[in-house]
Amino acid sequence: MALLHASGSKVSSLKEKRSLLPYLLLAPGILWLFTFFILPIVNLAQTSTQTPVTNGDTGSYEQTFRFANYIDAFVDNKEQFSRSFIYAFLATALALAIAYPLAYGIAFKSGKYKNLLLVLVVAPFFTSFLLRTIAWKQILGEEGPVISVFRGLHIIGQNTSLTASAFAVVTGLTYNFLPFMTLPLYASLERIDPRTMEAAGDLYANAFTTFRKVTLPLSLPGVVAGTLLTFIPAAGDYVNAAILGNPNTKMLGNVIESRFFKIVDYPTAAALSFTLMTAILILVTVYIRKAGTEELV
Amino acid sequence: MADASSSTRGDLRIVNVTKSFxxxxxxxxxxxxxPEGSFFALLGPSGCGKTTTLRMVAGLEEPTQGSIHIxxxxxxxxxxxxxxxxxVFQNYALFPHLSIYENIAFGLRRRGIKDVKEAVNKVLNLVELPHLAERKPVQLSGGQQQRIALARAIVNRPALLLLDEPLGALDLKLRRQMQIELKWIQTEVGITFVHVTHDQEEAMTMADTIAVMNEGKVEQMGTPADLYDNPKTAFVANFLGQSNLIEGRIEGNDGDNFVVDVFGQKIKINKNRSHAKDSSVLAGIRPEKxxxxxxxxxxxxxVLTGGVISDASYIGVSTQFQVEMPWKQELMVFEQNDDGVAPLxxxxxxxxSWEPVFTFALDGREDAFAGSEVHADEE
Amino acid sequence: MRLTWWFRKNLIRVYMVLGFTYLFIPVAYTFAFSFNNGGKSNLVWKSFTLGNWQNPCGAPDVCVALGNSIRVGVISTVLATILGTLIAFAIGRHQFKGRSTINTLIFLPMATPEVVLGASLLAMFLNLGINPGFWPVVIAHVMFCISFVVVTVKARIASLDPRLEQAAMDLYANEFETFRKVTLPLVAPGIAGAALLAFSLSFDDFIITNFNSGTLTTFPKFVYVASARGIPAQANVIGSAMFFLALFIVIAGQLVSRRKAR
Structure with missing residues (x-):
């Protein structure tokens, strides 16, 4: 074999080629993300400190580095701001409460139907999420079946509605992001060796203690990933609030959208976007630090 | 069958190789x-450097210093x-997406060999699994996967076949059977086998020559009988089977033997079996002797007198005694259950008592327990 | 006594039944109302008809929107899958400097609310004088799909036993052959899964699309706009059909991979 007599220099050149390869692999995708994610964010930061051109057309702005835009935007919209985070928090907590037993059941109690059930968790998401949200609106709405039953049983008053309420918005958020909670939970529960739970039982832990001391800590990475994947999109969502809410349930997303399209107030929309993103990133960072899980990606 | 190595045959020589991480x-x-054509075992506890050595020979690691030649x-x-x-990789590393046939043909195809079919069928017959050609690896039992991994390697007729703990994943009975089979296949194909293992029994069953490794160095190299009967270090004495090592002092000569004083009693040790550096020795004797x-x-x-049995375990073929000696050391004695005398x-x-020829002597400054703990961990 | 015992023993199962019911109510509703002869608004049940299924393009614009969504989805999926897979291989199989920076850059788009992604991209396009429409939407979809592709493919690469590639090299396959004959076929299911995920993300996206689409109507955008006056039953037909199609693909994929393993 001639190859066996490869000289030392040939080997080293082979190595150099290999060290260049990862950058070639990274380049196109990273360039795309840089151009269409990082640059727009930078541009957004610039827009956020602009002010309207005096006597100019609607929608024309100039850079005046007016950082007070942020204060104005925040003060004008602090209700929507806090509402976004409260709704997102409630939806995340509800989704966790619903998804954990579901993921637990799929991981440990479903036997040979495990894969099928897993598909079924994701399956609803193959129907457009707008269609499903609107379906909820119609199911819970004035002409739907639920409201008359509830009123008939006097669970709610005759004039109380289920839709166009904060309740409906939170329900919609919870429902829409449920798989983002369930799948990571399942992934980390599934990795737990059931024998560790049996061992806990053997060592005098009852079912509740076993859960609290063994199962829950071991599934914590899934809890962290799931809550993040639910909270982040929920905090920025405006579709649920638009379809299931009323003017008093508007979230920050709704404001950003209307500032952009209806009022053409780009600086305020940019300042709000930036504030929202920063707030979420700070929350996420603190949360990850506390939960002690760095490896999320 | 074309060889992968028509120009490269001969002994494997590892020369002054160092690998640091x-x-x-x-x-x-x-x-x-x-030596070419031998069945060679690298034996040692995990972390002794045997797998790293193997990977450097395979080309999966590069030595920090030194050179490797075939x-x-x-x-x-x-x-x-x-x-x-x-x-032959640990856990076999069979390609899960390819059939058994394609797994074995993999190396032949890469080398552009013409008669793939004939070669594959021949090697499948050699490992006695011709009926499994179209299956996928996951459909095979552990023992079958092991043989396919072997077939996939030897079909290429390499100058050198490396086996990385090849039987580690098999149960005891299957492992015994495969040990005999591997030995037979090696004789059949005549390829140099280098076998890495931590299992001393496996190494002794199969290899002509064993190198015992510890902390990146070879402690001793030789035939299985040589290593067992005449260990040069406490590590080898303890890692290969069990040994009683008793502190003593050489006090004189008696023909071919040294006379050694152990806590006031005199024993003889053959000079050929003494690795003592001076008069301070560890006198070694295997429990079954x-x-x-x-x-x-x-x-x-x-003869050593004054012992008291501190523990006796009956294990069928033999009884294992712990005997406490006057100098507070526990000696191990294995006695065959064959003479029908009143049980102790x-x-x-x-x-x-034992025959003097069975005694060996080690340097008295050695740690008498070297190699005994690691051994217990591995099993 | 016996009843409570049964209940305790089957608590999780009872709960799972409730959970799945909750998940499937809107899907069932959407499916049921795809058979409603309810006119334009499709708000209340009138009578059963197969007409909507026989003529899914019966409502004007539904099929135009669907066609746009599919075109955007296919192009975005192909691009995002290629770019994301390349990145995943770089991260999963190579050593390079700036790894943590790259990881952060991959993670950030997933941690950024869609409304911010959509608004910032639109603002940049407007600044550059680029009109929103088909290609801006594709660009946006590729951007937010790349991260999901990277994460999915990377997980598959990480689960690959490195000894398989070593075995291939040991069996005379050079770097390229090892990649083509061993690495790629074994990572392929992960890439297929990532592509499926990218397509469903793209197909279902509304927020980012709404910012960057201008006059282009995609299926979710059509539904959103129509929701004010009531959605035609044909939209339910398409939603349900997508559901069954995706279910079929996933289950068929699982069966194929199981048969392959056998």
Whole structure:
């Protein structure tokens, strides 16, 4: 074999080629993300400190580095701001409460139907999420079946509605992001060796203690990933609030959208976007630090 | 059948090879020659450097220093696919997406061999699994996967076949069977086998030559019988089977033997089996070589009196005794259950004796327990 | 006594039944109302008809929107899958400097609310004088799909036993052959899964699309706009059909991979 007599220099050149390869692999995708994610964010930061051109057309702005835009935007919209985070928090907590037993059941109690059930968790998401949200609106709405039953049983008053309420918005958020909670939970529960739970039982832990001391800590990475994947999109969502809410349930997303399209107030929309993103990133960072899980990606 | 190595045959020579990972030296200035056609075992506890050595021969790691040769060809820095070396990986590493046939044909196809079909069928017959050609690896049992991994490697007729703990995943009974089979296949194909294992019994069953490795160095190399009967270090004495090592002092000569004083009693040790550096020695004797009798019985050879049985375990073919000696050391004695004498019990006073030729002597400054703990961990 | 015992023993199962019911109510509703002869608004049940299924393009614009969504989805999926897979291989199989920076850059788009992604991209396009429409939407979809592709493919690469590639090299396959004959076929299911995920993300996206689409109507955008006056039953037909199609693909994929393993 001639190859066996490869000289030392040939080997080293082979190595150099290999060290260049990862950058070639990274380049196109990273360039795309840089151009269409990082640059727009930078541009957004610039827009956020602009002010309207005096006597100019609607929608024309100039850079005046007016950082007070942020204060104005925040003060004008602090209700929507806090509402976004409260709704997102409630939806995340509800989704966790619903998804954990579901993921637990799929991981440990479903036997040979495990894969099928897993598909079924994701399956609803193959129907457009707008269609499903609107379906909820119609199911819970004035002409739907639920409201008359509830009123008939006097669970709610005759004039109380289920839709166009904060309740409906939170329900919609919870429902829409449920798989983002369930799948990571399942992934980390599934990795737990059931024998560790049996061992806990053997060592005098009852079912509740076993859960609290063994199962829950071991599934914590899934809890962290799931809550993040639910909270982040929920905090920025405006579709649920638009379809299931009323003017008093508007979230920050709704404001950003209307500032952009209806009022053409780009600086305020940019300042709000930036504030929202920063707030979420700070929350996420603190949360990850506390939960002690760095490896999320 | 074309060989992967028509120009590269001969002994494997590892010359002054060192491999470091950061501060950790996995292999420390190793020099080793493995003769062509032999069944060679690298034996040692995990972390002793045996697997790193194997990976360097395979081309999966590059030595920090030194060189590796097959015959007259230097292969130190060649890529794995440029070497006439094939490996049976731990857990086999069969390609899960390919059929058994395609797994075995993989190397032949890469080398552009013409008669793939004939070669594959021949090797499938050799490992007695011709009916499995169209299956996928996951459909095979552990033992079958093991044989396919072997077939996939030897079909290439490499100069050298490396086996990385090849039987580790099999149960005991299957492992015994495969040990005999591997040995037979090696004789059949005549390829040099280099076998890495931590299992001393496996190494002794199969290999013609064993190198015992510890902390990146070869402690001792030789035939299985040689290593067992005449260990040079406490590590080898303890890692290969069990040994009683008793502190003593050489006090004189008696023909071919040294006369050694152990806590006031005199024993003889053959000079050929002494690795002592000066008069301070560890006198070694294997537990099954010792005879045990009630105190007061007249006995010949090396005799130690004053023992008391502190523990006796009946394990079928033999009984294992722990005997506490006057100097508070516990000696191990294995006695075959074949002579029908009244059984000895815990608390009985006994005398121990053995033939002087079975005794070996180690340097008295060695740690008498070296290699005994690691051994217990591995099993 | 016996009843409570049964209940305790089957608590999780009872709960799972409730959970799945909750998940499937809107899907069932959407499916049921795809058979409603309810006119334009499709708000209340009138009578059963197969007409909507026989003529899914019966409502004007539904099929135009669907066609746009599919075109955007296919192009975005192909691009995002290629770019994301390349990145995943770089991260999963190579050493390079700036790894943590790259990881952060991959993670950030997933941690950024869609409304911010959509608004910032639109603002940049407007600044550059680029009109929103088909290609801006594709660009946006590729951007937010790349991260999901990277994460999915990377997980598959990480689960690959490195000894398989070593075995290939040991069996005379050079770097390229090892990649083509061993690495790629074994990572392929992960890439297929990532592509499926990218397509469903793209197909279902509304927020980012709404910012960057201008006059282009995609299926979710059509539904959103129509929701004010009531959605035609044909939209339910398409939603349900997508559901069954995706279910079929996933289950068929699982069966194929199981048969392959056998």
């Amino acid at each position: 950061g501060d950790f030296t996995a292999v420390d200035d190793l020099t080793l020659t493995i 015959g007259s060809t230097d292969i130190t820095h060649t890529r794995p696919y440029q070497r006439p070396v094939n490996t 010792i005879r045990i009798q009630p105190a007061g019985t007249a006995m010949s050879g090396n 019990e815990k608390g009985d006073a006994v005398t121990l």
